[in-house]
Amino acid sequence: MFLIQRSSTTQPLSPSTGSAIRRLGASTLKYVRRMGIMGLFLVKAVLFMVIPPLKFNRFLKQVRFIGLQSVVLILLTGGFTGMVLGFQGFYSLSKFGSDAFLGPMVGLALIKELGPVLSALMVTGRAGSAITAEIGIMRMSEQIDALELMGLNPYRYLVVPNLLAAMISLPLLTAIFDVVGIFGGYLIGGKLLGVGAGTYFGEMASYVEMQDVMEGIYKSLSFGVIIVWVCCFKGYYAGIFTGFGSEGVSRATTQAVVLSSVLILVWDYFMTSILF
Amino acid sequence: MIKIENLYRSFDGNEVFRGISLEIMKGEVLALIGRSGCGKSVLLKHVAGLMKPEKGRVVVDGREMNTAKGRSLTALRDRLGFLFQGGALFDSMNVFENVAFPLKEKTKLSDKRIQARVLEELDNVGLSGSEYKYPSQISGGMVKRAALARSLVGDPEIMLFDEPTTGLDPVTGHAIIELIDSCHRRLHFTGIIVTHEISNVFGIVDRVAMLHEGVVWAEGTPSEFFSFEDPVVRAFVGDSGSGGREGGMHEEI
Numbered sequence: 001m002f003l004i005q006r007s008s009t010t011q012p013l014s015p016s017t018g019s020a021i022r023r024l025g026a027s028t029l030k031y032v033r034r035m036g037i038m039g040l041f042l043v044k045a046v047l048f049m050v051i052p053p054l055k056f057n058r059f060l061k062q063v064r065f066i067g068l069q070s071v072v073l074i075l076l077t078g079g080f081t082g083m084v085l086g087f088q089g090f091y092s093l094s095k096f097g098s099d100a101f102l103g104p105m106v107g108l109a110l111i112k113e114l115g116p117v118l119s120a121l122m123v124t125g126r127a128g129s130a131i132t133a134e135i136g137i138m139r140m141s142e143q144i145d146a147l148e149l150m151g152l153n154p155y156r157y158l159v160v161p162n163l164l165a166a167m168i169s170l171p172l173l174t175a176i177f178d179v180v181g182i183f184g185g186y187l188i189g190g191k192l193l194g195v196g197a198g199t200y201f202g203e204m205a206s207y208v209e210m211q212d213v214m215e216g217i218y219k220s221l222s223f224g225v226i227i228v229w230v231c232c233f234k235g236y237y238a239g240i241f242t243g244f245g246s247e248g249v250s251r252a253t254t255q256a257v258v259l260s261s262v263l264i265l266v267w268d269y270f271m272t273s274i275l276f
Numbered sequence: 277m278i279k280i281e282n283l284y285r286s287f288d289g290n291e292v293f294r295g296i297s298l299e300i301m302k303g304e305v306l307a308l309i310g311r312s313g314c315g316k317s318v319l320l321k322h323v324a325g326l327m328k329p330e331k332g333r334v335v336v337d338g339r340e341m342n343t344a345k346g347r348s349l350t351a352l353r354d355r356l357g358f359l360f361q362g363g364a365l366f367d368s369m370n371v372f373e374n375v376a377f378p379l380k381e382k383t384k385l386s387d388k389r390i391q392a393r394v395l396e397e398l399d400n401v402g403l404s405g406s407e408y409k410y411p412s413q414i415s416g417g418m419v420k421r422a423a424l425a426r427s428l429v430g431d432p433e434i435m436l437f438d439e440p441t442t443g444l445d446p447v448t449g450h451a452i453i454e455l456i457d458s459c460h461r462r463l464h465f466t467g468i469i470v471t472h473e474i475s476n477v478f479g480i481v482d483r484v485a486m487l488h489e490g491v492v493w494a495e496g497t498p499s500e501f502f503s504f505e506d507p508v509v510r511a512f513v514g515d516s517g518s519g520g521r522e523g524g525m526h527e528e529i
Contacts, residue, residue, distance in 0.1 A: 137367075138366075141364055141367075142360045142361075142364040143364050143365075143366055143367070145321075145358075145360070146358070146360060146364040148353075149326070149353055149356065149358045150353070150377070150378045150382065151349075151351075151353040151354050151382065152382075
């Protein structure tokens with residue numbers, strides 16, 4: 001048996017400090033709980049993706065929406081990104097007398113990094129926000145409840161087709177971005193600034209390896225998963241986590257785009273450090 | 277057929293149900309009334325299994341709704357139809373596709389049979405000729421009719437109606453109530469109607485239950501409701517006549 005003696009210098013917490021700590025604790029628990037729900041959402045989506053049946057028509061529709069309808073945007077952004085790289089790369093390399101390496105520089109930058117990341121950011125802004133808004137409005141107007149009450153699985157209709165479509169579309173869009181960007185870089189570096197085609201493409205072929213291409217593909221695949229995971233989750237739980245009505249959908253859409261974009265950049269770092 | 281036993285539920289510390297108990301017999305239609313925000317729609321969602329209580333249980337035809345999962349929950353929901361307050365039609369599909377959707381996804385019927393069934397159901401609700409319009413192109417009353425057709429197309433044994441006339445003008449609202457009554461006479465489902473429309477609905481239901489302060493405050497036939505002395509009940513139903521399905525006969529209000 002022992003006696004605990006309270007130190008005479010110990011002061012009880014003031015009510016305001018106590019309630020601040022309680023609020024901090026409650027907020028922390030709330031966010032940890034949401035992260036858990038978000039994690040389970042991804043697990044269920046992957047599970048229903050691998051276990052048949054697949055809603056094939058809906059999947060095709062989403063490939064068209066996420067992939068085909070993003071091509072023009074990718075062509076524009078890829079082209080201008082390549083052209084900017086051509087300018088900046090030429091003037092930077094010229095300082096070291098290495099302008100002959102413009103081709104590998106543009107190629108490697110696009111294939112390993114800018115292609116996957118910028119394609120993913122464009123698709124997030126265009127398709128990701130639309131997916132969040134669509135699912136969010138379905139949540140607000142009880143269409144998801146209606147699906148459940150028909151004994152149907154909302155994941156199979158709303159999440160899985162998007163997930164599979166993004167996993168197929170993102171690598172293809174990234175490839176288009178890379179090709180257009182490389183030619184954009186040649187347009188500036190070659191046609192405008194005088195780097196020969198043989199030098200530009202020849203050196204690129206010498207320095208760009210299959211491993212670099214695969215790195216870009218792995219990144220774009222994982223970015224596709226991130227985009228659909230975050231955007232579908234935010235729409236699915238609109239009204240539950242973001243408030244009701246049009247403001248709730250608006251908030252969900254904003255959060256989806258911001259969180260997707262940040263996660264793409266963070267995950268890009270981790271993938272680069274793993275694959276490097 | 278539906279037993280609600282001692283249900284407790286709260287939201288953000290606000291107690292909505294404090295021991296709700298109710299029983300609805302097979303083939304019976306119950307009107308659920310009460311002030312806005314008393315939890316009528318929430319109770320309906322508990323019956324449908326969309327929400328789970330903190331305490332108590334909902335039993336549908338001997339099977340517990342709050343613990344049912346997977347196939348057993350799907351089997352229960354296959355026997356259930358729900359008319360949502362806003363209709364909840366899928367806005368990317370036209371009226372025909374909406375009504376056909378449960379049949380296409382849940383049955384192995386041929387396209388021809390599905391088409392015949394859908395057109396028959398749309399005719400029953402007075403929507404012939406509007407099959408290829410989208411939800412944004414039709415009126416509120418037509419949305420409710422289409423939603424009713426979709427919920428009835430699977431011949432459910434239980435029908436739940438969440439404020440079927442809210443947002444509609446009195447004439448259209450009355451028409452929807454008449455439609456629900458004719459569907460009940462045709463299909464003999466067990467039903468719960470959440471409503472504020474005392475004068476219309478009391479004429480077609482067998483019993484009424486009033487929610488107030490988290491409990492079933494009063495319960496009885498429509499006629500009994502008008503003779504209750506309790507001030508809460510009187511304030512809600514007023515002195516507006518009498519009505520109700522007495523011994524299975526439908527009385528005009």
